[in-house]
Structure formats: C-alpha cells, structure tokens
Amino acid sequence: MVSTGISVRRGIMFVLICIDLLKHSTSYTVNDANEIHKFLFNQTDNGYNKLVLPNYPVNVQVEYTLLALNSLDIKEQVFGTSGWFAVEWIDRRLSWTNSSFGYIDYIYVPEDQVWHPKLIVQNSIVELQKSLGAEQTVRIKYDGEVLWEPSAVLSTACDMNVKYFPYDSQSCTIELASWGFPTDAVNLEFLETGINTSKYNEDGEWDLISTYSKNKTIIDGKLKFSELLFEMEFKRYYSHYLMSVIFPTILTAILTFVTFFLPLESGDKIGYILTVLLALAVLLTLFSDSMPTTSKHTSVLVVFLTVTLGMAALVVIFTIFIIRLFHQPEHEKAPKWMHSLARKFLQLKCRSGRINQLDHLYQSQISENDKPKDGRVCLESSEPFAPYSNKELAEFFDYFLFGVFTVLYILVLLCFPIVLSTST
Secondary structure, X not given: OHHHHHHHHHHHHHHHHHHHHHHHOOOOOHHHHHHHHHHHHOOOOOOOOOOOOOOOOEEEEEEXXXXXXXXXXXXXXXXXXXXXXXXXXXXXXXXXXXXXXXXOOEEEEEHHHOOOOOEEEOOEOOOOOOOOOOOOEEEEEOEEEEEEOOEEEEEEEOOOOOOOOOOOEEXXXXXXEEOOOOOOOEEEEEEEEEEEOXXXXXXXXXEEEEEEEEEEEEEEOOEEEEEEXXXXXXXXXXXXXXXXXXXXXXXXXXXXXXXXXOOOOOOOHHHHHHHHHHHHHHHHHHHHHHOOOOOOOOOHHHHHHHHHHHHHHHHHHHHHHHHHHHOOOOOOOXXXXXXXXXXXXXXXXXXXXXXXXXXXXXXXXXXXXXXOOOOOOOOOOOOOOOOOOHHHHHHHHHHHHHHHHHHHHHHHHHHHHHHHHOOO
C-alpha cells in the first residue's frame, strides 16, 4: 500500500511538471506580439516617449565584433574594417510580464521607434551620419533589456609606422563616442571583452596579434563626453616582401661595387654602373611612392636604398676620374698625393708579403745582392723613386677603391638586417 501511494504521488507530480512545461512553452502567436506592442507603444496615458532618456544617467554597454580587415592602406594611412557594434542598455519602460503575453521573451522593433544612444566614430574619414546603423532592428527583452546591433563598415584614420617595413606592425584604433549626450546623461562602458574576435576571418597580409580596450573622457568646455577606444594591433606577413623586395634590393646593391672588377680598357665600365644606378633609383622611387608622405616615421629600407644610391653615385664619380687618369697622356703627371698614397699602400702590402705589379718598376732599381732571399721587395719611403705612370696609378686606384667600397657595402649590408631584426 505504501509503495502504491508513492507511485501515485510520483505520477501526479510528473503530470503537473508536464503541464507546467507545456504552459511555459506556448508557441509564439501574432496576437500576443500585437498586444505587447500595443501595451508598450500605444498607451494614451503615460505613453512611451522615445525622446526621453530611460534613466539618468543611462549606462550603455558596447562591444565591437570584428569580422574582417578590409584594408590597411600604408600610403593613405587608412584602417578599414567590417563588423558590428553590440550596444546594450536597460529601459524599464519597455518591460512586460511575459506570462501575460504567451511567454514571449523578445520583440523586435525598428531603431527609430525607441530611444537609443547617438554614437559616432570620432576618427572616421567618411561623412558622419546621424548615428551608427541605418534602420537597424532593436531587440527588446521582457525585463527591459534593449540590444541594438548596428553594422559598422568603417574607414578610420590610423598613424602608420613604416620604420621597419616589411617587418612592421601597425596599431590602429576605433574611437567610439556618444554624440550630444555628456557623461552625466549617457555613460559608455564595455560589454564583456570590448572587442570580440571569435568571428574574425584571418587576412592574407596581416596577422591580428592583440586587441585592447580603453575608456576615455572628452572634455569640451564644462562638459565631459564618454568615449571608448577599440585598439587592434596587426603584424605584417613578411615572406612575400622578403623574396620580392629585400633580396632584389640587396643583390642590386652588391652589383654596385662589382664595377671595379671590369678592366679599365673596357668601354662598358661607365655604362654598367649607370645602369645599376638607374635600377637603384627606380627601386627607391617605387618604395617611396608606397610609403606615407610623412616625416614622422622613415623606413629603414628607404634609408638603405638612399645610402646605396649615394654610394653608387660616388662609384660613378670615381670611375670617371680613374678612366680619365688611365687615358691621360704620360707627360701630364698626376698630383704628388696620388703617388704618395700608392707608395704607402705598396709598403703595407710588402710588409704583409704581397707585391703588386706596380712594384716591378722599382725592382729593376735594386741589385740582385740587395734582394731578400724570399723574393720580397720592401720599399722604403726614404729612398728616391721614379714617379708612377698614369696607367699604373689608375690600376692602383681601381684596385684600392674596390677594397674600400667592398668594406663599406659589407658594413651597410650587415647594418640593414641588424636594424630590421630589432623590430621582432
């Protein structure tokens, strides 16, 4: 008997639970929705006025959902994104008892039918509209919670730092502010994360590495306005630029000092270095055109190309003088400092055990008994020597400048990747 009574009570409880679930899962009906709209917006007395703030102040919570990076224009310094803002606040005037209206929890109305904050993007480069969105739908919950999700396809100004291009990273900000309402009327806050990247589609050129949200206050006279900053940092994928920019630039720079390998008798020496000089000028022009026209941040790559172009111009000048000296008549003697420099350099070479072909002129002046056993001839500056010929001096300076510019280019080529590596 006891077990039978327990079973009966359990059956009754099960039936009551099922009835309660059925009652709360009543399907949506148009009549119930119409009654809610009439109850909220068609009251004659104490009716809803969308011009009146629901509270004072109204705490408005905002979150930005980033969908895609449309553009990160380095030249124009424009940051383009696609996404939407989730704007949420409480309006107790828009609440109802859901059990009295078929347990309907949400209704949807056009944005111009209810009060909503006027929000603008402060750093937008396009014409400011009356507010974000255009005839967007507002979701109203039975407890007065209002959710407004205006779409946001934005183009904002961004200060680009191209110092370490193409190993650069850019940090851009979306500045959202309340239009016309000071902080004592409308106060902006962040909703949950501030920036939602769960639906973000990765870009092929830029990698989203971090996001940051910050509150800010704008002071205009005696009024204070609330502003939210949505900051996103992107790092460039440099593999493409490594193959199409860095390597060609370095190879073109190496071709500059190879000019001194060409024999002086060749008529292609000037034509070769001028061709390399023009190639460097074209590269510099192409890169400069893609960089922003600002002096705040100078690209290391542009500096490298400028230095290389300047050194190539020096190579052209020195090559012209060397060729002129090579073809100069022998009765026109070169300045004494050229002979002194050549003799001092040959003395250093002699001490290191190497003899240049210019030494042959003076080997004939030294007797066989005075020559060292190892065959080396050391030139002493105190001994009188006949002057070098113009062709010998031209060959010497061609060889000497090759060594000088080789060392300079190696230093420049080493400094370039070292400076770029400091960005990582």
